[in-house]
Every structure is written in structure tokens, then in C-alpha cells.
Amino acid sequence: MADSMKTEALPFPILLGDIGGTNARFSILADATAEATPFVSVKTADYATIDDAIQKVVLDGNDLKPRSAILAIAGPIDGDEIDLTNCDWIVRPKKMISELGFDDVLVVNDFEAQALAASELGPKHRETLGPEDQPHMASRVVLGPGTGLGVAGLLHARDMWFPVPGEGGHVDVGPRSERDFAIFPHLKRIEGRVSAEEILSGRGVVNIYQAICKADDIDASLKEPADVTAAGLDGSNPQAVETLSLFSTYLGRVAGDMALIFMARGGVYLAGGISQKILAALKKPEFRTAFEDKAPHNQLLATIPTFVVTHPQAALAGLASFARKPSAYGVSMDERRWQR
Structure with a gap:
């Protein structure tokens, strides 16, 4: 886990995820100047784990392979296994890095993402x-x-x-x-x-x-x-x-x-x-x-x-704004960023 308080850029392409209790929405940002890909939405109950959802919905059959992920989740971020408040999924960034091929995973609060969106709406x-x-x-x-x-x-x-x-x-x-x-x-x-x-x-x-x-x-x-x-x-x-x-x-x-x-x-x-x-x-x-x-x-x-x-997906828009220009935001990465 990274121990820096600095807000640093994550490597592109970046997977953006808005993970709620009922629905999870994903999009990919190819680079800082690109538009994010149209979001895909899944029911969390339809997949045993978040890793399964990302593999089947995002990675399988997609030529654009994300090197990093920024996930906004509805729940407190504490430790290497992050429980969601209203569904059975557990976010395990280390496992995502080892099994899904990410180099970098950042996890933020879902309303933090909504606040990021308010900067540019x-x-x-x-x-x-x-x-x-x-x-x-x-x-x-x-x-x-x-x-x-x-x-x-x-x-x-x-x-x-x-x-x-x-x-x-x-x-x-x-x-x-x-x-x-x-x-x-x-x-x-x-x-x-x-x-x-x-x-x-x-x-x-x-x-x-x-x-x-x-x-x-x-x-x-x-x-x-x-x-x-x-x-x-x-x-x-x-x-x-x-x-x-x-x-x-x-x-x-x-x-x-x-x-x-x-x-x-x-x-x-x-x-x-x-x-x-x-x-x-x-x-x-x-x-x-x-x-x-x-x-x-x-x-x-x-x-x-x-x-x-x-905005139909304000949280994803907020994550995209941050991903494009992290230096414009004071987002602490301490205890919330995992790297290969």
C-alpha cells in the first residue's frame, strides 16, 4: 500500500467504478484528453464478487485494458478488505492487482465522488x-x-x-x-x-x-x-x-x-x-x-x-475529473491506494 499523502496521477487507461449497494457502474478513461467510455451498469446481486463483475463486464472482450482503477464505494474504507454497507461484495485491492492485472487501485467514498463531480457540473x-x-x-x-x-x-x-x-x-x-x-x-x-x-x-x-x-x-x-x-x-x-x-x-x-x-x-x-x-x-x-x-x-x-x-452518472464524472487532473484536487491517497 502506498503511504504518500500526495495526490498523484494513476497510470492510464483507468477503470472508473461507482459501486453501490444495488448497482455497480463501470467506465474506462483511456487518457487525460479522452471521453470516458459509455458506462455499463450491473446488479451487484448478479455477480458473486466485484472481481467477477469486472472480469466479465469490463475485461473480457475489451481491447482497452485498464492499468489502474479508481473505485467509489458505499462504505467505510478500512484495511485491505473493504466491506460494502448494503451488499455482499468485498473490495480486495491486493487481489485485484494480482489476479485482474491492475498496477494501481485507489478506493474512495461514494459521496467523495459526488463532491468531485460538483466541482465541474x-x-x-x-x-x-x-x-x-x-x-x-x-x-x-x-x-x-x-x-x-x-x-x-x-x-x-x-x-x-x-x-x-x-x-x-x-x-x-x-x-x-x-x-x-x-x-x-x-x-x-x-x-x-x-x-x-x-x-x-x-x-x-x-x-x-x-x-x-x-x-x-x-x-x-x-x-x-x-x-x-x-x-x-x-x-x-x-x-x-x-x-x-x-x-x-x-x-x-x-x-x-x-x-x-x-x-x-x-x-x-x-x-x-x-x-x-x-x-x-x-x-x-x-x-x-x-x-x-x-x-x-x-x-x-x-x-x-x-x-x-x-447528470446520469455524476459519481463517474467526478472520478473522471479527478483522474484527468489529480493536481486540481486535494484527495488523500494515504491508506487508500494500493500499488503493484
């Missing part, structure tokens, strides 16, 4: 919420409501971008409005605590919906997150409509908190699967109103732009 790959302001070349924040709630910062200093992964999705969230105080007693909690992830995720959509139904003494007929969001968007279920309104409000509050923590004058970017699906709800006033409602700093928040990321 242009108007083509983002949808503006609120004022149409061009983001400053300044620190940014990425929030991703999906299976869970990912949060990462992207600090800008010394003409470089420094991704800061963390566990911001587990901060406490409390009630503010009268309606909140009616609903919050019915929310499912973890050891007595309402964390952001418990309401700003797929299960969070259902959590809010069920709490609204209990507060109003109505049968909760919808069971799945997709059913609640669909009924909320088409207006067919009043409780589902309110669910999306409150989801947007709570997401705005947490996004505003993160913007204050990181002084994110460069903008707040909403990634994750849910943000794109409920874009119509997020474009309504609730999200931006809650985002800016941060007295005594309302005016500051009003100057910070907010976006929904619409």
Missing part, C-alpha cells in the same frame, strides 16, 4: 432551484437523498478542490411549525432520535407519509416510497401531496444548515435518486423558503444557489 447537468445565479468558485455541498442520505463538502482553497466526506445525514432534525409538532410524535425514530436520514430518504418518504396519516387519523394506504411520490406528484392522495411538501421543507432546512456549516457560496447540489424524481415538488416555494429561513443569516442564504444534479 455545468448548466447542462444541473437544474436550478430558486435564483438563476452562477455559482462562485467557492466551497460547495452535496446532499443525496436516496437509500440513505449522503452528505459531503467540497472545500475550495489554494486553487484546489478538497472533498470532505462525512456522516452529515445523521444529524438531528427537530420540529419547528405547528404542523411539525403534530406530526413528529408519530415519526419512527432510532433510539429516540429523528435523524435527517430517517425523513430524507426512501424510507423517510414513507415515514413522513405514515406520520401524517396517524396525525390525521387516516388509514395509510400507500406502502412504498415510489407510490407515495407518484401520488404526491399527480395530486391523487392529499397525504402524499403533503408528504412531498414537508419532504421539500425538511430537505431545505438541512441543506441550509450544511450551507452554513461549509459557508458554501459555491452552491448546494442535490444528488441521489429522489431529488431528480421529485424535481417538480422541489421547484415549488417550500424548499427554497426553508433553505433561506436561517435568521440572522437569511440574506446570506439568499445569495447561495441550489441545484438538482441531473
Whole structure:
């Protein structure tokens, strides 16, 4: 394992991998000036190991043989055997080097890759919420409501971008409005605590919906997150409509908190699967109103732009940006890079 803290270039061609709990996506970057190959997506459940998936989907029958790999994974990076949080795959970089033929393997956090993407996402790959302001070349924040709630910062200093992964999705969230105080007693909690992830995720959509139904003494007929969001968007279920309104409000509050923590004058970017699906709800006033409602700093928040990321594979785009120009990023390789 390399012990250098320096951000160094990896040898091309480079395999880029975005490894989630359900899906894994791969692409190859031939050199620093090339476009990445179109990504291929596989279900993690369809392959016994990540090595099998890479061999069969990427290496077999491909003339472009990657010399190195940059893998973004949903899970903590600790040691030579890296477990993924929500699937059975184990990333073993030393084995990849010995058996798959790589010279170099770098493993990063999945939301670190999302933060890297936020450094370069242009108007083509983002949808503006609120004022149409061009983001400053300044620190940014990425929030991703999906299976869970990912949060990462992207600090800008010394003409470089420094991704800061963390566990911001587990901060406490409390009630503010009268309606909140009616609903919050019915929310499912973890050891007595309402964390952001418990309401700003797929299960969070259902959590809010069920709490609204209990507060109003109505049968909760919808069971799945997709059913609640669909009924909320088409207006067919009043409780589902309110669910999306409150989801947007709570997401705005947490996004505003993160913007204050990181002084994110460069903008707040909403990634994750849910943000794109409920874009119509997020474009309504609730999200931006809650985002800016941060007295005594309302005016500051009003100057910070907010976006929904619409890039089909933002994590892979972030890895490609880093691979092309690693000197532009302060990505620590200590304890995360293995070399032949």
C-alpha cells in the first residue's frame, strides 16, 4: 500500500467504478484528453464478487485494458478488505492487482465522488432551484437523498478542490411549525432520535407519509416510497401531496444548515435518486423558503444557489475529473491506494 499523502496521477487507461449497494457502474478513461467510455451498469446481486463483475463486464472482450482503477464505494474504507454497507461484495485491492492485472487501485467514498463531480457540473447537468445565479468558485455541498442520505463538502482553497466526506445525514432534525409538532410524535425514530436520514430518504418518504396519516387519523394506504411520490406528484392522495411538501421543507432546512456549516457560496447540489424524481415538488416555494429561513443569516442564504444534479452518472464524472487532473484536487491517497 502506498503511504504518500500526495495526490498523484494513476497510470492510464483507468477503470472508473461507482459501486453501490444495488448497482455497480463501470467506465474506462483511456487518457487525460479522452471521453470516458459509455458506462455499463450491473446488479451487484448478479455477480458473486466485484472481481467477477469486472472480469466479465469490463475485461473480457475489451481491447482497452485498464492499468489502474479508481473505485467509489458505499462504505467505510478500512484495511485491505473493504466491506460494502448494503451488499455482499468485498473490495480486495491486493487481489485485484494480482489476479485482474491492475498496477494501481485507489478506493474512495461514494459521496467523495459526488463532491468531485460538483466541482465541474455545468448548466447542462444541473437544474436550478430558486435564483438563476452562477455559482462562485467557492466551497460547495452535496446532499443525496436516496437509500440513505449522503452528505459531503467540497472545500475550495489554494486553487484546489478538497472533498470532505462525512456522516452529515445523521444529524438531528427537530420540529419547528405547528404542523411539525403534530406530526413528529408519530415519526419512527432510532433510539429516540429523528435523524435527517430517517425523513430524507426512501424510507423517510414513507415515514413522513405514515406520520401524517396517524396525525390525521387516516388509514395509510400507500406502502412504498415510489407510490407515495407518484401520488404526491399527480395530486391523487392529499397525504402524499403533503408528504412531498414537508419532504421539500425538511430537505431545505438541512441543506441550509450544511450551507452554513461549509459557508458554501459555491452552491448546494442535490444528488441521489429522489431529488431528480421529485424535481417538480422541489421547484415549488417550500424548499427554497426553508433553505433561506436561517435568521440572522437569511440574506446570506439568499445569495447561495441550489441545484438538482441531473447528470446520469455524476459519481463517474467526478472520478473522471479527478483522474484527468489529480493536481486540481486535494484527495488523500494515504491508506487508500494500493500499488503493484
